[in-house]
Amino acid sequence: MMDKPALPSAIVTGAGSGIGRAIALRLAKDSYGVLVNDLSLERAQSVADEIVAAGGTATAYAGDVSKEAEVAAICAAAVVAHGPVALLVNNAGIAHQALFEHLEVADFDRMFAVHVRGNFLMTRAVLPSMLERENGVIINIASQLGQIGGVELVHYSGAKAAIIGMTKALAREVSSRGVRVNAVAPGPINTPLVMGLSEDWRAAKKAQLPLGRFGEPEEVAAAVSFLASTDAGLFVGQTLGPNSGDVML
Ligand code: NAD
Numbered sequence: 001m002m003d004k005p006a007l008p009s010a011i012v013t014g015a016g017s018g019i020g021r022a023i024a025l026r027l028a029k030d031s032y033g034v035l036v037n038d039l040s041l042e043r044a045q046s047v048a049d050e051i052v053a054a055g056g057t058a059t060a061y062a063g064d065v066s067k068e069a070e071v072a073a074i075c076a077a078a079v080v081a082h083g084p085v086a087l088l089v090n091n092a093g094i095a096h097q098a099l100f101e102h103l104e105v106a107d108f109d110r111m112f113a114v115h116v117r118g119n120f121l122m123t124r125a126v127l128p129s130m131l132e133r134e135n136g137v138i139i140n141i142a143s144q145l146g147q148i149g150g151v152e153l154v155h156y157s158g159a160k161a162a163i164i165g166m167t168k169a170l171a172r173e174v175s176s177r178g179v180r181v182n183a184v185a186p187g188p189i190n191t192p193l194v195m196g197l198s199e200d201w202r203a204a205k206k207a208q209l210p211l212g213r214f215g216e217p218e219e220v221a222a223a224v225s226f227l228a229s230t231d232a233g234l235f236v237g238q239t240l241g242p243n244s245g246d247v248m249l
Pocket residue numbers: 013014015016017018019020037038039040043063064065066091092093094114118141142143144185186187188189190191192193194
């Protein structure tokens with residue numbers, strides 16, 4: 001009997017909840033073998049089980065993207081389970097609100113550690129093999145708050161703006177060597193992260209959206225699916241905005 005052809009290998013960080021979960025489910029439908037990473041093994045396992053139950057291929061692996069040794073272990077686990085990584089989705093993220101004058105150094109540092117350092121470490125871990133194979137796609141989940149800023153969210157907005165800048169700069173370096181790098185900057189999406197923000201913030205945000213509604217995680221996953229596909233071959237260093245019209249670029 002012939003072996004089944006190997007599926008392309010994808011890593012989605014922070015995939016135990018919300019947008020990351022929807023991206024992992026969508027990529028499995030798109031025929032990737034998905035390494036479902038999260039801080040919580042229980043959440044990652046539950047999403048991997050959901051994918052496998054639906055006939056897809058997935059492996060759960062817990063790890064903190066802001067820690068170098070854990071990142072190495074996450075990426076090694078992906079290669080062992082699904083082969084050389086063809087697609088990395090840097091999605092892991094946290095939310096925290098404070099007026100700038102009340103912002104603690106520890107909260108600022110954690111925000112940048114998870115979003116910016118985590119993005120750097122994960123990308124650094126998978127890029128050499130992508131360049132060697134001249135084949136890879138990296139998609140960074142930013143936020144529309146990195147483009148327009150958010151009240152009580154200077155640290156979050158700053159970290160997400162950094163991700164957009166890193167996306168553009170890396171795209172300039174590696175696109176001619178077979179690796180496409182893009183970002184997705186969602187507006188408010190119905191996930192536990194947004195439900196953790198204050199009710200006042202959510203009500204004010206909803207009122208300013210031309211579309212009049214928050215997005216669903218699956219609508220962000222659709223943008224990721226497109227950017228990962230060969231249909232998006234001309235998209236380089238860009239930031240797609242599934243944001244209910246909050247930012248029109
Ligand atoms: P969520 O809280 O539902 O899920 C985030 C997941 O990331 C959690 O399961 C959490 O355990 C995991 N995580 C946190 N820190 C981690 C770390 N250090 N290492 C590995 N995993 C970690 O949040 P979400 O709304 O699905 O957000 C996903 C991404 O989308 C984040 O980067 C967030 O900033 C971004 N985003 C969200 C919205 C929104 O409205 N929900 C809008 C724009 C951007």
